[in-house]
Amino acid sequence: MNQAPFVMLHLGLGSFHRAHQAVYLHALQQTGDLGWALEGGHLRDDMPDVIEALRHQGGAYMLETVAPDGQVRYERITSIRRVYPFEPSLSGLIEAAAQPNTRIISFTVTEAGYYLDARNELDFSFPDLSADVAAAQQQRPGGTIYGALTAMLRERMRRGSGPVTLLNCDNLRHNGDRSRSGLLQFIDRLGDAALRAWVETHTTSPNAMVDRITPRPTDAVRQRVLAATGVDDPAALMGEQFIQWVIEDRFAAGRPAWEAVGVEMVDSVAPYEEAKIRLLNATHSCIAWAGTLRGYDYIHEGTRDAAIRQMAFAYATDDAIPVLSPSPLDLANYRDTVLDRFANAAIRDTNQRVAMDGFSKIPGFIAPTVRERLARGESIDSVAMLPALFLAFLQRWRRGALPYDYQDQAMDPSVAAAVCDADDPVSALAALPVLWGAQAGDARLVAALRQASARVAAFINQAS
Known part of the structure; x- marks a missing residue:
């Protein structure tokens, strides 16, 4: 038997x-x-x-x-x-x-x-x-x-x-x-x-x-x-x-x-995990938020938009790869493979699916790069574009102007609304410990996020 x-x-x-x-x-x-x-x-x-x-x-x-x-x-x-x-x-x-x-x-x-x-x-x-x-x-x-x-x-x-x-x-x-x-x-x-x-x-x-x-x-x-x-x-x-x-x-x-x-x-999954979270998951969110702001429905559309692809490429190259190095992976090749995968039109992955759960994804996928770059006294100009995109995305949610229902299991809607309604939404977002932990309110984070938000506003206006 x-x-x-x-x-x-x-x-x-x-x-x-x-x-x-x-x-x-x-x-x-x-x-x-x-x-x-x-x-x-x-x-x-x-x-x-x-x-x-x-x-x-x-x-x-x-x-x-x-x-x-x-x-x-x-x-x-x-x-x-x-x-x-x-x-x-x-x-x-x-x-x-x-x-x-x-x-x-x-x-x-x-x-x-x-x-x-x-x-x-x-x-x-x-x-x-x-x-x-x-x-x-x-x-x-x-x-x-x-x-x-x-x-x-x-x-x-x-x-x-x-x-x-x-x-x-x-x-x-x-x-x-x-x-x-x-x-x-x-x-x-x-x-x-x-x-x-x-x-x-x-x-x-x-x-x-x-x-x-x-x-x-x-x-x-x-x-x-x-x-x-x-x-x-x-x-x-x-x-x-x-x-x-x-x-x-x-x-x-x-x-x-x-x-x-x-x-x-x-024996240890850590280097593979970090590469995937920082170079794939964070980049995926970047493209979904930016693509939504640009009026696209699908990930491949945003990835094929030169301005959005450059945002994702700059984030990975300028800020993420340096803090992930050295690595057993070829990080530059991994970055390029990820972007090529996202550009696959046959997949038709929606921005709605990938954009969800920003209140989990910022602390999980994005804040670690911010924290490590600041600890090394290095610029966070490129990574700051990701939370700046999310803030603009969140403001559209607040106005009821998103083209789809936004799902975020970790978001307290009253907290998100307070950020959007604040006199200074940039400072309000940067001050949330739930997103940034010990870096909440850091003057360097606020300054980088403010400059990134101005670049995001210009990016949105280009599509108007």
């Missing part, structure tokens, strides 16, 4: 997971290595149509992959063997997490979804988080990552199911270390000393870096898949050809042989 495969249980079967981690495991299975399978579901009642389609299709779906030269490839991805329907009790996911064969619990969460402040402390003022604390004290699960993991790990501990790896698949810097810290703080808030001891002994949380541009699927993707393959798939999605996954090799109970299909297993 063949042994049942080990399970990687993934929380959040959104587009990125299905175009990234699921693809790597599918590739491994295609080599004949069937030792691992994916299962998963959502912690909240979102994407119900996609989840139902995946369940109906046995977890399989069509992936459209687009190369920079426009070449398109279609593939049926079959690595997800079971999809759990959403239910508030999370009973299916908790049962799966407690199985001895489940050796990895992975998750994809937005930066804001970790509820961590600049000091890496949980902010229990968020209603979702405080509600989950109350639920966990009554032995009930919750919809945040901490409330869900607490319920799952409690059940795993109760059954004696053995060690398990907690694996982030998202853009949080130092994601394994920081999410682990948040989880332990959550458990401490409950006063559950037994669970804390079990988590410390029986789990690991490797840091990881993930990268693949995966736009939100549209009906056009479904129609292209149908035309090309004859398969009508409501869960179809698309992604760019580029794909990367770098993971620290610290697993508590084994792992797939991912290195056989291109995953980079390393």
Whole structure:
């Protein structure tokens, strides 16, 4: 009898997971290595149509992959063997997490979804988080990552199911270390000393870096898949050809042989992570904010605008690359590759998707470069353009003049409105500790941001 495969249980079967981690495991299975399978579901009642389609299709779906030269490839991805329907009790996911064969619990969460402040402390003022604390004290699960993991790990501990790896698949810097810290703080808030001891002994949380541009699927993707393959798939999605996954090799109970299909297993993910966050994520936000201000809908349109591309190039070249050096990566080549990827018209990634969560992205992606440049006594003129773009973007939000709904899980709308309504919005933005930490109100930051805001105003006027 063949042994049942080990399970990687993934929380959040959104587009990125299905175009990234699921693809790597599918590739491994295609080599004949069937030792691992994916299962998963959502912690909240979102994407119900996609989840139902995946369940109906046995977890399989069509992936459209687009190369920079426009070449398109279609593939049926079959690595997800079971999809759990959403239910508030999370009973299916908790049962799966407690199985001895489940050796990895992975998750994809937005930066804001970790509820961590600049000091890496949980902010229990968020209603979702405080509600989950109350639920966990009554032995009930919750919809945040901490409330869900607490319920799952409690059940795993109760059954004696053995060690398990907690694996982030998202853009949080130092994601394994920081999410682990948040989880332990959550458990401490409950006063559950037994669970804390079990988590410390029986789990690991490797840091990881993930990268693949995966736009939100549209009906056009479904129609292209149908035309090309004859398969009508409501869960179809698309992604760019580029794909990367770098993971620290610290697993508590084994792992797939991912290195056989291109995953980079390393001792430290830090230099890869910093390059991606500073040269890709921050640049992506720059182009989305600038493109929106210029009247574009898509990332590739902004990237092909000479003025916007130059802003992104100057930020990376003048301020980001110097503080990232030395690096095991060729940073100039990485910068150029990123910009070429963003210019891929076939991806049709929207400014709306990339522009979201600025109140998380400034402290996570942009403020570190500001902090390090100032500490070295160096100019921040180029990096200051990014928060200046965001301020102009935010002012349009305040006027109701954005062409789309802006989503920002970490933003307090009253704080954002106060910045926009201030006599001096530049100083008001620069004074926010939630964005800048110890640099909030620094005279050098205020001066650079003021000069950058004048350049942004001129940039906007050019498009009028």
